[in-house]
Amino acid sequence: MSLFKSASLVSLLTLVSRIAGLVRELLIASTFGASALTDAFNVAFRIPNLLRRLFAEGAFSQAFVPVLAGMRASDGDGATKVLVNQIATVLAWVLSLTCVIGVAGAPLLVWAMASGLKQTPEGFDSAVLMTRWMFPYIGFMSMVALSAGVLNTWKRFAVPAATPVLLNMAMIAAAYWGAPWFKSLGIEPILALAGGVMVGGALQLGVQIPALLRIGMLPRIGWRWSSFKTAWNHPGTRRVVTLMLPALLGVSVAQVSLLINTQIASHLATGSVSWLTYADRLMEFPTAMLGVALGVVLLPQLAGARGVEDGERYSQLLDWGLRLVVLLAVPSAVALLTFAQPLVAVVFHNGAFKDVDAQQTSVALMSYGVGLVGLIAIKVLAPGFYARQDTRTPVKIAIGVLVLTQLMNLLFVPYLAHAALALSISIGAIVNATLLLVGLIRRGAYKPSPGWLRFVLQVVLASALMGAGLMWATGHFDWLGLKGHWFVRVGLLGACISVAALTYFMCLAATGVRLRQFIKR
Structure with a gap:
């Protein structure tokens, strides 16, 4: 399968997952609105998610995939299977201990994440209870x-990309059927969402097993102490741990920023945490479809090119990824900046979700839109360092960006409230991506191919024309006033997005951009 087809497959499956995610958020917003209890759920859900990103998708994957790909290329599948067994054993032991500590220490974790919930005791107590329910989710997802690292190394991208749909479907079922059932039993309905998270995590892990069996890489976990010691002393494990430590610090920096932002938001107006969460869900649509897809596909390829010292292919892969980022992320950012209110109105403005909630979520979404290109570019540029087994440089940059982000929070929050938190993240992402790009160029790892200036001007012109049309549509229709006419709003939204996309790609074609070149690359 070609690189473009692999990225397209991952992007398509991610699109399905994000559509399910939007349905999930629509149900949650219409059922629960933006209240102290939804703030409590979002805080509780963030805690295992934060640790998942530390131990699993973030630092672990960044360290594990390059070592796994390198061992398979040099030592074959047999030695690689041994490595997978040892890593799985160590991971299982560490996660089991982490889950026990997390359940016991839930009150302290909630206080550290969002002490402002203490203003509403019901919210704080609910957050503690839901944290305890959902904490084992980190074990499933790690x-x-x-499993995803193994399958992606074997170029089996479909299953890892499709599994997030299961979490969304479980939470949809929890919101639609579980919440009314809990209410009939006299139990707080929002607790059903916590149960849905756990069921979704178990389902995601379950579907990995047949895929791993088909390639003969289902890990065997040793639960004896001697098995743990053997696994810990394996050279591959030590190498992963060595690479993981600086990567863990780098991911920790991003999560510390999220922790501080959640803490600040919990002290702002009630609903601030939820407004940011809803905006983040919409912003994740383009970041996941493009950024995650490119990152998943590029990291093993970059590691392979680096392993055989093919510098030209390594540079070409980065160039191809960055051009796709500009091609698709720039118009997406313009759309978020000019069309935020219609997007929020159609997806969330139903049931208990009020006009003020829609307005505040729209402001947050526009603030996220400022840094969308940077957020997606990081997903391409950071793997460029990880493939070189350089996890230190991204860490140093991330620490500097963390300091900058919090300084901007001090400056902006008194004037922009919750939107300032999103804006600071956006500006920080732009700085982060710029420094990563400069670092790769200075090392000679990335040499931009000719034609970049012309290409950027073509994309900016097409995006500007598209944005003008979307801005007119935002002001011309009363999107909030159409509450209760969901099908009308959906039809208008679909028509506006279709015309905008057609305008953008026609303008690109008129200025000489040929999309076929991205497939050939």
């Missing part, structure tokens, strides 16, 4: 991350 093992899913290990």
Whole structure:
């Protein structure tokens, strides 16, 4: 399968997952609105998610995939299977201990994440209870991350990309059927969402097993102490741990930023955490479809090119990824900046979700839109360092960006409230991506191919024309006033997006951009 087809497959499956995610958020917003209890759920869900990103999708994957790909290329599948067994054993032991500590220490974790919930005792207590329910989710998802690393190295991209749909479907079922059932039993309905998270995590891990069996890489976990010691002393494990430590610091920096932002938001107006969460869900649509897809596909390819010292292919892969980022992320950012209110109105403005909630979520979404290109570019540029087994440089940059982000929060929050938190993240992402790009160029690892200036001007012109049309549509229709006319709003939204996309790609074609070149690359 070609690189473009692999990225397209991952992107398509991610699109399905994000559509399911939007349905999930629509149901949650219409059922629960933006209240102290939804803030409590979002805080509780962030805690295992934060640790999942630390141990699983973030630092672990960044360290594990390059070592796994290198061992398979040099030592074959047999030695690689041994490595997978040892890594899975160590991971299972560490996660089991982490889950026990997390359940016991839930009150402290909630206080550290969002002490502002203390203003509403019901919200704080609910957050503690839901944290305890959902904390084992980190165990499921960390093992899913290990499975995904193996499957992606074997170029089996479909299953890892499709599994997030299961979490969304479980939470949809929890919101639609579970919440009313809990209410009939006299149980707080929002607790059903916590149960849905756990069911979704178990389902995601379950579907990995047949895929791993088909390639003969289902890990065997040793639960004896001697098995753990053997696994810990394996050279491959030590190498992964060595690479993981600086990567863990780098991911920790991003999560510390999220922790501080959640803490600040919990002290702002009630609903601030939820407004940011809803905006983040919409912003994740383009970042996941493009950024995650490119990152998943490029990292093993970059590691392979680096392994055989093919510098030209390594540079070409980065160039191809960055051009796709500009081609698709720039118009997406313009759309978020000019069309935020219609997007929020159609997806969330139903049931208990009020006009003020829609307005505040729209402001947050526009703030995220400022840094969308940077957020997606990082997904391409950071693997460029990880493939070189350089996890230190991204860490140093991330630490500097963390300091900058919090300084901007001090400056902006008194004036922009919750939107300032999103804006600071956006500006920080732009700085982060710029420094990563400069670092790769200075090392001679990336040499931009000719034609970049012309290409950027073509994309900016097409995006500007598209944005003008979307801005007119935002002001011309009363998107909030159409609450209760969901099908009308959906039809208008579909028509506006279709015309905008047609305008953008026609303008590109008129200025000489040929999309076929990205397939050939």
